[in-house]
Amino acid sequence: MTKKILELTExxxxxxxxxxxxxxxxxxxxAKKEADNIIDxxxxxxxxxxxxxxxxxxxxxxNTDSEMRLAARQFISNLKQQISRLITAVQVESxxxxxxxxxxFVESIILTIIKNWNPQKPEELNISLLLPQNEEKxxxxxxxxxxxxxxxxxxxxxxxxxxxxxxxxxxxDGSYYISFTDKDFENYFKNYLKDRTxxxxxx
Numbered sequence: 001m002t003k004k005i006l007e008l009t010e011x012x013x014x015x016x017x018x019x020x021x022x023x024x025x026x027x028x029x030x031a032k033k034e035a036d037n038i039i040d041x042x043x044x045x046x047x048x049x050x051x052x053x054x055x056x057x058x059x060x061x062x063n064t065d066s067e068m069r070l071a072a073r074q075f076i077s078n079l080k081q082q083i084s085r086l087i088t089a090v091q092v093e094s095x096x097x098x099x100x101x102x103x104x105f106v107e108s109i110i111l112t113i114i115k116n117w118n119p120q121k122p123e124e125l126n127i128s129l130l131l132p133q134n135e136e137k138x139x140x141x142x143x144x145x146x147x148x149x150x151x152x153x154x155x156x157x158x159x160x161x162x163x164x165x166x167x168x169x170x171x172x173d174g175s176y177y178i179s180f181t182d183k184d185f186e187n188y189f190k191n192y193l194k195d196r197t198x199x200x201x202x203x
Contacts, residue, residue, distance in 0.1 A: 093186055100165045100182040103135075107142055109180060113169060114150050125154040130168040130177065133159040 099105050110129070117127055131139050136159045143151055151157070156172055166181035 096182050096185045096189065100185070103138065103142075106166060107146075110167060110169075111147060113180075114147070114155065117169075125150060126172050127154070128156045128158065128170055128172045128174065128177075130158055130160045130163060132163045132165060132167070133161040134164070 114125065114127060114129075117125065139157075139159075143155075143157065147155075154172075160168070163181065166179070166184065168177040168179045168181075170177035
């Protein structure tokens, strides 16, 4: 009887140990699977974050490169335009100012225009001439000594403080005036040279 009880006890113990061991192994297996799943999920998430970061970095680099190219093109374009203006200014402004500072040059232009204003009736001068006020004495002396016949033919002369160099000419009724100042000539020659200079620089 005692022997049977002992065998039964051993059997129950053995079965309990085996069952507990199997349950422990199952728990460990499930835990390992869950841990592997967590690790895989973490790896996938890390990979996704890395790919997203790389995508954003590539997009930022692309946008930065595009902005840099645009800024470089704008800088070069502005630089060429400044160079064009400087070249035109050097070619035009100094020579024109020098020419208009030459009194004989300006006087010769005035005489040429007056002579050709109405070539069919040179004795009828329906002309009004506006001259720089700061040169009034010199110009009056000039007309009295070298162009008095024009004054006698009806040429009107007036002096304008707003004209610093050159002159303006038009009919006596003042309906219009043609301006012949240094600035007028500068603008004319600058417009003439602008296209050529731009083609030379931008081509």
